[in-house]
Amino acid sequence: MEKGKIVKVSGPLVIASGMQDVKMYEVVRVGKKRLIGEVLELNNDIASIQVYEETSGIGPGESVIPTGAPLSVELGPGLLGSIYDGTQRPLDMIAKISGDFIARGVDVPSLDREKLWHFIPTVKNGDTVIGGDIIGTVQETSLIIHKIMIPVEVSGKISKIKESDYTVTDTVAEVHNSKTGEKTEIKMMQTFPVRKSRSYAEKLPPIEPLITGQRVIDTFFPVAKGGAASIPGPFGSGKTVVQHQISKWANTDIIVFIGCGERGNEMADVLLEFPHLKDPKTNEPLIKRTVLIANTSNMPVSARESSIYTGITIAEYFRDMGYSVALMADSTSRWAEALREISGRLEEMPGDEGYPAYLSTRLAEFYERAGRVKCHGSDGRIGTLTVIGSVSPPGGDLSDPVVQATLRIVKVFWSLEDKLAYARHFPAISWLRSYTLYIDSLTGYFAQNVSEDFFKLRKQALKLLQEEASLEEIVRLVGIEALSPAERLVLITAKSLREDFLHQLAFDPDDTYTSIKKQYRMMHIIMLLHNVCDEMIANGAAIDRILSLAVREKIARMKFIKETEQKKFDEMEQEIDTLKKIKVTTE
Numbered sequence: 001m002e003k004g005k006i007v008k009v010s011g012p013l014v015i016a017s018g019m020q021d022v023k024m025y026e027v028v029r030v031g032k033k034r035l036i037g038e039v040l041e042l043n044n045d046i047a048s049i050q051v052y053e054e055t056s057g058i059g060p061g062e063s064v065i066p067t068g069a070p071l072s073v074e075l076g077p078g079l080l081g082s083i084y085d086g087t088q089r090p091l092d093m094i095a096k097i098s099g100d101f102i103a104r105g106v107d108v109p110s111l112d113r114e115k116l117w118h119f120i121p122t123v124k125n126g127d128t129v130i131g132g133d134i135i136g137t138v139q140e141t142s143l144i145i146h147k148i149m150i151p152v153e154v155s156g157k158i159s160k161i162k163e164s165d166y167t168v169t170d171t172v173a174e175v176h177n178s179k180t181g182e183k184t185e186i187k188m189m190q191t192f193p194v195r196k197s198r199s200y201a202e203k204l205p206p207i208e209p210l211i212t213g214q215r216v217i218d219t220f221f222p223v224a225k226g227g228a229a230s231i232p233g234p235f236g237s238g239k240t241v242v243q244h245q246i247s248k249w250a251n252t253d254i255i256v257f258i259g260c261g262e263r264g265n266e267m268a269d270v271l272l273e274f275p276h277l278k279d280p281k282t283n284e285p286l287i288k289r290t291v292l293i294a295n296t297s298n299m300p301v302s303a304r305e306s307s308i309y310t311g312i313t314i315a316e317y318f319r320d321m322g323y324s325v326a327l328m329a330d331s332t333s334r335w336a337e338a339l340r341e342i343s344g345r346l347e348e349m350p351g352d353e354g355y356p357a358y359l360s361t362r363l364a365e366f367y368e369r370a371g372r373v374k375c376h377g378s379d380g381r382i383g384t385l386t387v388i389g390s391v392s393p394p395g396g397d398l399s400d401p402v403v404q405a406t407l408r409i410v411k412v413f414w415s416l417e418d419k420l421a422y423a424r425h426f427p428a429i430s431w432l433r434s435y436t437l438y439i440d441s442l443t444g445y446f447a448q449n450v451s452e453d454f455f456k457l458r459k460q461a462l463k464l465l466q467e468e469a470s471l472e473e474i475v476r477l478v479g480i481e482a483l484s485p486a487e488r489l490v491l492i493t494a495k496s497l498r499e500d501f502l503h504q505l506a507f508d509p510d511d512t513y514t515s516i517k518k519q520y521r522m523m524h525i526i527m528l529l530h531n532v533c534d535e536m537i538a539n540g541a542a543i544d545r546i547l548s549l550a551v552r553e554k555i556a557r558m559k560f561i562k563e564t565e566q567k568k569f570d571e572m573e574q575e576i577d578t579l580k581k582i583k584v585t586t587e
């Protein structure tokens with residue numbers, strides 16, 4: 001193919017002439033250093049190229065070589081445990097080749113070409129297969145079995161397949177299509193363009209919650225498996241901790257974590273911390289079921305732009321195996337800023353705050369790749385991909401264009417507040433501003449698996465917290481004396497909900513995770529006591545009496561009750577029940 005020539009270099013944007021043969025979104029190698037770039041705009045023979053590496057030192061006159069392929073990822077065994085940059089270059093391999101910092105134009109395959117994987121067929125010679133069928137498995141890590149799938153466009157009879165050790169590029173099977181006469185060699189590795197979503201047989205409604213063990217999330221604002229959620233929050237309010245907690249505890253098989261850090265140390269934290277996180281269920285390193293995409297501060301902004309696509313395509317691939325996958329993007333604001341920078345250099349018409357007009361479309365395209373789907377293949381397996389993105393608007397301002405555009409797409413909003421973080425109320429998720437639109441889809445699951453009255457109690461509890469907010473306003477204006485005893489009780493119960501239920505310490509071994517059953521019991525006890533006290537007040541009990549109930553002490557400590565000590569909840573309930581029987585005398 002004809003080579004192009006660089007005309008101009010402007011930061012991550014390179015303009016080249018002689019590019020009449022390339023296509024939009026084609027990957028090109030730019031300059032003597034052969035930097036990775038992608039064609040963003042074409043005008044006759046002039047191409048605007050987004051370059052994913054530092055462009056200093058390259059200049060006009062140097063050549064641009066088309067590769068004929070769109071920006072793609074390699075999919076196959078070896079993904080789990082890997083740490084990649086935004087264009088799926090393995091960071092540890094790059095570091096080995098080029099020393100500590102990442103040298104430019106380094107060509108390293110994303111999946112190890114030498115490594116042997118033990119392939120065990122699950123079909124045999126003569127079996128008929130269709131696109132998406134699983135033909136064999138590889139134990140990729142001690143935690144995850146990698147399923148080898150037939151590409152969607154292939155079908156026919158298996159004409160060759162054998163158990164053995166193979167590299168990702170070896171042929172593990174052959175499919176013969178008698179109609180077309182075509183023979184297709186099946187390899188464990190597939191390449192797939194990142195800007196297009198991977199197809200599935202059917203999109204299904206989400207019906208199961210992602211259980212994260214975080215009480216404010218699971219009980220108050222749950223996200224469905226296959227849903228999309230957003231975590232906006234100001235600097236230091238706990239976005240990363242929430243995403244780490246979900247990665248660690250959520251009931252999913254696979255985690256894809258995309259770190260788009262702005263500050264160098266932020267990403268270093270992820271790179272240093274993540275590999276040390278333990279999978280609580282198996283006590284093995286969490287990284288054995290994780291793919292990490294990291295943008296460190298010495299990478300140009302454009303690499304952040306591609307990283308969310310690289311990440312989500314990998315996530316979809318595991319979904320297609322029938323796994324439940326959770327993808328975290330931390331933070332999408334850094335991604336949007338990259339988009340803004342490139343758009344500015346392309347001299348596009350700026351929209352709100354300088355972001356391009358297509359910001360919302362791009363965000364929608366990203367979040368819409370979440371879902372619960374029936375995968376291709378004859379076994380009807382179901383996979384889910386849940387997408388959780390944090391947003392860091394300047395000053396925590398929710399009118400920020402990225403927050404606003406995200407709000408229009410996602411169905412769950414966990415709004416972090418710095419006021420709560422300052423008060424050390426963690427997770428600093430506001431119970432007044434946050435919401436979930438999955439309640440209707442999840443009612444059946446909670447009724448069946450937890451309790452019939454789960455959402456009824458949740459509604460009552462949320463209502464109390466809202467009442468608290470308006471009562472506090474009255475207290476501020478005219479003092480607590482203005483409140484009736486029943487209103488005082490609302491404040492007491494709301495405080496208990498906040499401190500004994502919503503407040504949860506990520507770093508306390510007993511408090512870091514709460515099963516959904518225990519969450520229910522905790523909420524149930526607080527609400528039970530509330531209702532009993534309400535009756536006592538109706539019968540004339542004084543507020544002091546309500547405040548001095550001994551069971552309050554126990555409620556304050558119930559978050560530390562071990563999952564195996566459910567008996568303690570029974571005892572507390574009995575204790576509250578006996579209050580009902582006590583005759584209250586008016587003091």
Ligand SMILES: Nc1ncnc2c1ncn2[C@@H]1O[C@H](COP(=O)(O)OP(=O)(O)OP(=O)(O)O)[C@@H](O)[C@H]1O
Pocket residue numbers: 233234235236237238239240241242266392426427428504505506507
């Ligand atoms: N659930 C929690 N339990 C205990 N401490 C927490 C919790 N969440 C956050 N913190 C505290 O708040 C600090 C900041 O949290 P985190 O790094 O997640 O904020 P962030 O919103 O990601 O910040 P940035 O905007 O810098 O990325 C943590 O280091 C920790 O001390």
Ligand SMILES: [Mg+2]
Pocket residue numbers: 239240241266330
């Ligand atoms: Mg953070």
